Structures are given as C-alpha cells and as structure tokens.
Amino acid sequence: MDFTEKRLHEAAIIIDAVCPLLEDQGRIADYRAGGLTAIAPTVGVWDGAMVTLRTIGAWHKLLRERDDLILVRIAADIRKAKALGKTGIIMHFQGPAPIEDSLDLVDAFKALGVGVMQLAYNVKNRLGDGCEERTDAGLSRFGLQVVERMNQARMIVDCSHTGVRTTMDAIEYSSAPVIISHANAKSVYPSPRNISDELIKAIAKSGGTIGVVGFPGFVSGDKRPTIDQFIDHIAYMCDLVGTQYITLGIDYYGGQSPYVDERAATRMYERALANNSWSPKAYPAPPHYYPAGIETPKTMLALTEALLRRGFTAEDIRKIYGENLLRIYENIWGE
Structure with a gap:
C-alpha cells in the first residue's frame, strides 16, 4: 500500500447499501474501522409491522444515544456524516412484509426513516415473484399500487x-x-441470484444502479x-453499462465466517432452507x-488497493464507492 491508496480511501464517501450483519449493532465498529461513511x-x-417497529425503535434509541451516528433521510446527511467523521445509518427493508396489506404503512415507515424497500426476497409475495420462485408473473395489482406509493x-x-418480469414491471x-442494491452478473457467474445483461x-x-455483492x-x-x-463482476458491469451505474452492496451477514463457527452457521443455513427463503x-x-482481503468490513482498504491494481481510476472508485448512490438519493430523497 502506498500513501495515495490510503488517502483515496480516506477521502472517498463509501456506502455499503446492504448490511444484514448489523442485526448485531455492535458490528458498526467493523464498518467504522473499514472507513465506511454510510451503512x-x-x-x-x-x-410484519409490529415486530419491525420494535427493530426500528431499537435503531432510533441507538441513534439518540450515540453521537457518532446520523440517521440518513436525505443525501446531505451522508455528506454531513463524512464531514463530521460520523457514520450514516440507512434503514433498508429486504422485502415488503412489514407493510402487510396497507399502502399507508409505506408512508409510516418512510416517516420513521426507512428509505429503501425490496419488492421481494426470493419467493412469491403479495407484490410479485422473487427470483427463485417457480413462476415469474410480474407485479400484482397491489404491487403496482405499492410502487406508486x-x-x-x-x-x-x-x-x-x-x-x-416483476423487476421489469x-x-x-x-x-x-x-x-438492485445487491446482485452480481450472471454472465460472470451463473448463480440464480445473479442478474442477466438484459436486466x-x-x-x-x-x-438506477446495481450493487456488487460479496x-x-x-x-x-x-x-x-x-x-x-469479486472485482470481475464490477469490471464486467462497468464495461457493459458504464461506471456511473455500479455501486457496493456487499451483504456481510451474521452467519458468515469469521463471525460464527461452522456449527452455528449450519443451523442458520438449515433454517433458511426449511422456511424456503434460501x-x-x-x-x-x-x-x-x-x-479474500475483504472477509469483513474492517479491511475495506484492500478493495481500494485491488481496484487501483486492476486499472480503475480514482474517479471510477469514488463513483462506485459513493457518488453513484448519492445521485440516486438526491434524485429520490432530496439533496
């Protein structure tokens, strides 16, 4: 590592748009160690709504108690977090179950700070079909209403x-x-969770943007x-559509190594298979x-070093790390 790489990493706004690892709020420290600006x-x-409200309440309590965190409601909150050396918290739903059957809950959760919601998580729901469902029927009538709301x-x-088809709708x-906050290129590796060139x-x-997942x-x-x-997916999608559309959604989670041992990870995995979510x-x-090198958020500097070795410019890296998502946030949430 040379001084230029470290300086670029420290100066960039870095956003990881998908962080289920933060089910354990203590892991915020790992993201801060890695230089992340917003998570x-x-x-x-x-x-459903009641359990989700409790989760959101716990986050609001933490935000009230800790001066080093900022709830992100608009793009300027992320720039503020960077300027003050704090960490922005972006609340994200990985599925629409919390809104149950009520459009008004979209507004309610937005008022509480939820800025992003997935339309599905692998399987069918009231809005439409997930990417691992047997069918792909597109958005339902309720799904169309949810998108509008x-x-x-x-x-x-x-x-x-x-x-x-649900995504195309x-x-x-x-x-x-x-x-798409987190998916890789099917042309690079054909996982059912990855996405086609067409998509x-x-x-x-x-x-919109596509976030590369780890x-x-x-x-x-x-x-x-x-x-x-990992960078092969970044490079492929940048070549396909342009660097301005590629972001990070690394998706570190609590069942991965080194956060749990293999026995505990296997129990979590078997539950996910049993309930059909995986x-x-x-x-x-x-x-x-x-x-390797970015096994946890703590060592994100290694990604900056590797991207530079692969020929990405400092401007490319700043876009992928944060500026591309900031453009989306400014457009939809406001500046």
Missing part, C-alpha cells in the same frame, strides 16, 4: 432478490429510478473467492468466506 442495516425482511413517499424501489411503472441494462436505462455463492464457484473474482442451488452450504 444500511436490514431492519425488515419477513416480519413508494414513488409518492420518496422511498427507493429495490429489485434485489426479485423475479425478472417495476422499471416500467416506477416514475423514479429503480435499483443490468434495463436498471441502468432507468437511471456473498461467496454469488461471486464464483470457489469456496474462498478471491478479491479479483435454496441450495443459489446458497451453497457454509462456511461462507467472503472474498
């Missing part, structure tokens, strides 16, 4: 884990850009993927080792 805890996936409430539409009917292009055409089963067929295999085809059995 997005998953505050809702399968639970999200647009009105200025909540970002996220089509990670969502079926292809969301792009067609949304009046705002649609993002990458459609998201970019909508003005979960090993989405990076390569290797049990321990390399950092260059399938063995998309999610290989643990242990789950994230790309």
Whole structure:
C-alpha cells in the first residue's frame, strides 16, 4: 500500500447499501474501522409491522444515544456524516412484509426513516415473484399500487432478490429510478441470484444502479473467492453499462465466517432452507468466506488497493464507492 491508496480511501464517501450483519449493532465498529461513511442495516425482511417497529425503535434509541451516528433521510446527511467523521445509518427493508396489506404503512415507515424497500426476497409475495420462485408473473395489482406509493413517499424501489418480469414491471411503472442494491452478473457467474445483461441494462436505462455483492455463492464457484473474482463482476458491469451505474452492496451477514463457527452457521443455513427463503442451488452450504482481503468490513482498504491494481481510476472508485448512490438519493430523497 502506498500513501495515495490510503488517502483515496480516506477521502472517498463509501456506502455499503446492504448490511444484514448489523442485526448485531455492535458490528458498526467493523464498518467504522473499514472507513465506511454510510451503512444500511436490514431492519425488515419477513416480519410484519409490529415486530419491525420494535427493530426500528431499537435503531432510533441507538441513534439518540450515540453521537457518532446520523440517521440518513436525505443525501446531505451522508455528506454531513463524512464531514463530521460520523457514520450514516440507512434503514433498508429486504422485502415488503412489514407493510402487510396497507399502502399507508409505506408512508409510516418512510416517516420513521426507512428509505429503501425490496419488492421481494426470493419467493412469491403479495407484490410479485422473487427470483427463485417457480413462476415469474410480474407485479400484482397491489404491487403496482405499492410502487406508486413508494414513488409518492420518496422511498427507493429495490429489485434485489426479485423475479425478472416483476423487476421489469417495476422499471416500467416506477416514475423514479429503480435499483438492485445487491446482485452480481450472471454472465460472470451463473448463480440464480445473479442478474442477466438484459436486466443490468434495463436498471441502468432507468437511471438506477446495481450493487456488487460479496456473498461467496454469488461471486464464483470457489469456496474462498478471491478479491479479483469479486472485482470481475464490477469490471464486467462497468464495461457493459458504464461506471456511473455500479455501486457496493456487499451483504456481510451474521452467519458468515469469521463471525460464527461452522456449527452455528449450519443451523442458520438449515433454517433458511426449511422456511424456503434460501435454496441450495443459489446458497451453497457454509462456511461462507467472503472474498479474500475483504472477509469483513474492517479491511475495506484492500478493495481500494485491488481496484487501483486492476486499472480503475480514482474517479471510477469514488463513483462506485459513493457518488453513484448519492445521485440516486438526491434524485429520490432530496439533496
């Protein structure tokens, strides 16, 4: 490492748009150690409104108690966090279960600080189909209404884990850009959770972004993927649609190595298979080792070094790390 790499890393606004690892709030320290400016805890996936409200309440309590955290409601909150050396918290739903059957809950959760919601998590729900569902019927009538209400409430539409036709419908009917916060390129590695060139292009055409993910089963067929295999997805999608549409959604989570031992990871994995949220085809059995060098958020500087070695410019890296998502946030949430 030379001084230039460290200086670039420290100066950049770095956003990880998908952070289920933060189910353990103590892991904020790992992201701060890695130089992250803003992080997005998953505050809702399968639970209904009441349980989700408790989760959000716990985050608001933490935000009140800690002076080093800022709730991100608009793009300026992230720039403020960077200027003050604090960490921005972006509340993210990885599925629409918290809104139950009520459009008004979209507005309620937005008022509480939830800025992004996925339309599905792998399987069918009232809005549409997930990417691992047997069918892909597109958005339901309720799904169309939810997208419209999200647009009105200025909540970002996220089509990670969502079926292809459902995603295409969301792009067609949304009046705002649609993002995929975390998915890799199927042309680089054909996981069922990765996305086609056609879909990458459609998201970019909508003005949205695609976040590159570090979960090993989405990076390569290797049990321990390399950092260059992770960057292969970044490079491919940048070549396909342009650097301005690619971001980070690394998706560190609590069942990965080194945060839990293999026995505990296996119990978590078996529960995910049993409730149909995961399938063995998309999610290989643990242990789950994230790309070498960035096994945890603490060592994110290694990604900056590796991107520079691969020929990415400082401007490219600043876009991928934060500026591209800031453009989306300014557009939808406000400056």
